[in-house]
Amino acid sequence: MTSKKEIFQQMVPEDSLPQRGMVLFGKDVSQIPCFRNSFLYGISIGVAAGFLAFMRTSRPQMSCHIAFGTFFGTTLCYWFPCRYNWSKEAADAELLQKALQQQSMYEGTQAERDLDQKAKSA
Numbered sequence: 056m057t058s059k060k061e062i063f064q065q066m067v068p069e070d071s072l073p074q075r076g077m078v079l080f081g082k083d084v085s086q087i088p089c090f091r092n093s094f095l096y097g098i099s100i101g102v103a104a105g106f107l108a109f110m111r112t113s114r115p116q117m118s119c120h121i122a123f124g125t126f127f128g129t130t131l132c133y134w135f136p137c138r139y140n141w142s143k144e145a146a147d148a149e150l151l152q153k154a155l156q157q158q159s160m161y162e163g164t165q166a167e168r169d170l171d172q173k174a175k176s177a
Contacts, residue, residue: 089137093130101126 076085084090105122109115161167 088141089134093134093137096133097126097130100129 076083078084101122104125105118108121109118112118161170
């Protein structure tokens with residue numbers, strides 16, 4: 056006799072089930088561009104800086120403050136340039152998509168021939 060779970064797995068393969076990430080303030084953070092890399096770099100550099108500060112000074116409170124400050128600074132310093140580049144690439148992709156749509160509309164028409172003649176004469 057088969058169980059309900061086995062019947063469900065036969066009907067719906069695991070590949071088709073939606074993967075749900077961590078939700079923060081109503082947003083799935085796995086869908087936010089640059090989130091993962093920013094936090095991974097921030098966490099790793101913050102832990103390393105805190106550990107080195109502790110090894111150097113043997114003061115746990117100060118090393119925790121250094122670790123958090125380094126984490127925060129690194130995360131922000133990686134987040135903003137990454138988001139800027141992502142936004143710029145998205146805007147460029149949108150312009151390219153519009154240009155390709157315009158090209159497909161003009162293809163084979165008199166307007167395309169006129170544009171080609173203007174380009175050759177310029």
